[in-house]
Amino acid sequence: MSDLEKAAQDAVNAAANSEQLALIAAVLKAQQLTQQPVTPPTPVAAPSGGAAKWIGIGIGGSALLLAVAVSAVAIAISAVALTVCVLALRSVWQDVRKNG
Known part of the structure; x- marks a missing residue:
């Protein structure tokens, strides 16, 4: 086999190999295109205590409103007491001015 024939045979083999x-x-x-990558399932977030949260908000809101109501009653009682005190002092002052 000559070098030329050997080179031709190598070229044919290389073409077949390629x-x-x-x-x-x-x-x-x-195969890579047909194989779908296995993705792990996404974790589903558990509900974060929906009912308990709203019950807590309701109890907290009720306590706040109750505190506001008690404060309003205390302010009203203080206003009445102050009015009575002022009227009593005015009456005493008028008596002192008349007798004095």
Whole structure:
């Protein structure tokens, strides 16, 4: 076999090998495209105590409104007491001015 024939045979073998490699690469690429990556399921967040949260808000709101109501009653009692005190002092002052 001459060098030319040997080089031609090597070229034919290289072409066949490159066709086989291209075929193998295409098959691998097709396998990669058809295989879906396995994604782990996303965790579902558990409800964060919806009813308990609203019950707590209701109790807290009720306590706040009760405190406001008691404060309003205390302010009203103080206003009445102050009025009575002022009227009594005015009466005493008028008596002192009349007798004095």
